[in-house]
Amino acid sequence: MLALMPFFYWLHATFAIFTIELTVLTVIFAFIFQDFLYYWFHRASHQCNWLWAAHVVHHSSTNMNFSTAMRQSLFYPIVGMWVFWLPLIILGYTPQLVLAIVALNLAFQFFVHTELGPEFRVLGKVFNTPVHHCLHHAKNPQYVDKNYAGVLIIWDKAFGTFVKSNGESPSYGVTDREYAVSFFDVVFTPWRILVSNLQKQKSATAAIKLLFNKPGNLK
Template identity: 40%
Template sequence: MHAELASPALSPDLMPWLAGLAGLLIGVATLEGLAKTFIYKAAYDWRAYAASLADALLRRIADGLGLSLAVPVLAWVHAHRLWTIELAGPLAWGLLFIGQEFFYYGYHRAAHRVRWFWATHSVHHSPNELTLMAAVRLGWTGKLTGTALFFVPLVWLGFSPVAVLGVVAANLLYQFWLHAPWMPRLGPLEWVLNTPAHHRIHHASNPEYLDCNYGGVLIVFDRLFGTFTAERPDVRIKYGLTEPLHSYNPLRIGLHEWLRLGRDAWKAPGWAARARVLFGPPGG
């Protein structure tokens, strides 16, 4: 999930519903932890649960500040759009859905291959255990990095920013259940949809599984562009970052990669080298 992407202007009438939805998701994630602890007598990292909850609260505080690189650009592009596309039928909605899936794939791939975006997205991959609560650990610096700019082409073509970001938000909501590693495979649907089986591979830090399965609702763009990887029976999944983060401090979790990025940029010999640090691949 990448909630830093979804920031449409919301009616005050929607806020209680959204708060209720957030509470429902956290409640379901809590039930998963309780079931694992008391019914299945298995280990569950409740400190990681608390860290993810704290990260979500920090993100709400950051959102309240109203700081965003993308919002002014989206507004300007919308004012200079080529056409106005009314969402008056299934064809228009279908084009918007496929378009946002395509650009979401592009964003998500960049979030793993460009350090500027990885600095925020790494927070989502920092849990060393994949759980539903890990789905809400998204970092709180995303709006300052301009991640929503990946969807500018849809606004330029004529879709409204609110519609675009609303469909992206629905995409992200779909991804909540993908963080349940106990879900079984879904048969033929695995060819088209992003599923828990595909997404647990995306969260793996094994060398065999790095940088794959970037889709949101669909997995078809990974198959088209060669980034799809299936789970291998001979490779046991290891979750977390390639250099594991063992902190439960939400400030350290949210800023650890930014601090590393700033340190490496400071040490780089010259502006060209600094640009390569900022916009090159993690570990590159």
């Protein structure tokens, strides 16, 4: 992200629609809008092979604790996570503010990666909680591809991806395969699998289609 800052400043200087004065209200709006954009980035990461090859690193753990939150791919800048924050810059928010808000959003998410958090019955109607996020990391069929929220669970409720526990305990990991406790396996194997499947395609069109298809059971 930091390496792209010159590009973000150029984009802001050239295409910003508004000059936004920073007030409590404009910062709150930026935080909510960024969280909305994060929801779509996260949802897309589960629906697109290109993004999933990076995001699967985060889901490869068979445990759910704070160390899982730190399990992140080196390839997020390459797959284009930052593209989802561009609407904020084009709207008129400065790159440094956008980066700060993204960092705050991710900092909040660190604390939902635990099985020990309380249920938060009232706050959990609006905010993402450990209970919600544990189900997101589950590979049980009824919980897969649900609860994409960063901070606000309202996006899942609004767009039909919210799920609550049916009483079955979550089993963590991914359905594709079980990854070794190895940096190289977790980070690079998803790309090896994706490249292998791309090489099997009979045309460039088919390869591009595969890149943006929903991840399947790739071996």
